[in-house]
Amino acid sequence: MNDLTAAVLAGGRSSRFGADKALALLDGQTLLNRVCASLQACSKRLLVAPPGRYDAPGWHPVPDTRPGEGPLAGLEAALGAAPPGWVALAGVDLPDLTPAYWQALLEARTPETLSVQALDASGRPQPLAALYHTALLPRVTGLLDSGERRLRLAASRESTVLVSGLPGLRNVNTPADLQQ
Numbered sequence: 001m002n003d004l005t006a007a008v009l010a011g012g013r014s015s016r017f018g019a020d021k022a023l024a025l026l027d028g029q030t031l032l033n034r035v036c037a038s039l040q041a042c043s044k045r046l047l048v049a050p051p052g053r054y055d056a057p058g059w060h061p062v063p064d065t066r067p068g069e070g071p072l073a074g075l076e077a078a079l080g081a082a083p084p085g086w087v088a089l090a091g092v093d094l095p096d097l098t099p100a101y102w103q104a105l106l107e108a109r110t111p112e113t114l115s116v117q118a119l120d121a122s123g124r125p126q127p128l129a130a131l132y133h134t135a136l137l138p139r140v141t142g143l144l145d146s147g148e149r150r151l152r153l154a155a156s157r158e159s160t161v162l163v164s165g166l167p168g169l170r171n172v173n174t175p176a177d178l179q180q
């Protein structure tokens with residue numbers, strides 16, 4: 001994962017969880033540390049979150065360009081801070097991601113690809129554990145400027161490769177999600 005920039009998004013409100021879910025524990029580790037561990041092999045590692053909120057050694061803090069405006073805005077900050085090339089974007093609330101998951105996405109790229117996303121158990125792409133090319137930055141900025149906030153529109157269908165059958169897509173939104 002040498003040519004990959006990691007970007008973990010941790011600027012959310014955790015309103016459904018009721019406390020900061022980045023700091024919730026699963027098997028003795030915070031969700032933030034678990035997600036970061038899956039991307040530790042990346043050459044550059046960015047943590048997109050409010051300044052000073054988390055202590056993550058080895059992770060470069062990146063402030064949101066549009067604080068509180070959601071994951072698409074977090075992606076804009078990540079693509080703007082990354083060197084040209086591929087970015088692995090991860091929500092802090094996907095604690096079962098592994099290096100093997102990211103490796104599978106990397107291997108699915110083709111020359112025309114600008115995003116690689118995995119299909120979850122219900123067959124929907126998971127845009128919060130996905131690869132994005134920095135060439136998408138103008139599109140993402142245009143979407144945000146026009147009032148769009150849906151992360152799934154960050155890349156066109158034609159430029160997105162979908163991968164099925166990958167484990168690791170548990171998404172923690174509520175305390176009950178942690179028990180499953």
Ligand SMILES: Nc1nc2c(ncn2[C@@H]2O[C@H](COP(=O)(O)OP(=O)(O)OP(=O)(O)O)[C@@H](O)[C@H]2O)c(=O)[nH]1
Pocket residue numbers: 009010011012013014015016017048049050064066067068069070071073074090091092093128173
């Ligand atoms: N940097 C950044 N990350 C965000 C922002 N909004 C959400 N995230 C992150 O994106 C991921 C998915 O967030 P959600 O679960 O949809 O939103 P949330 O605000 O964390 O939680 P809820 O308040 O329960 O909706 C999490 O890792 C959040 O920390 C934002 O504005 N900036």
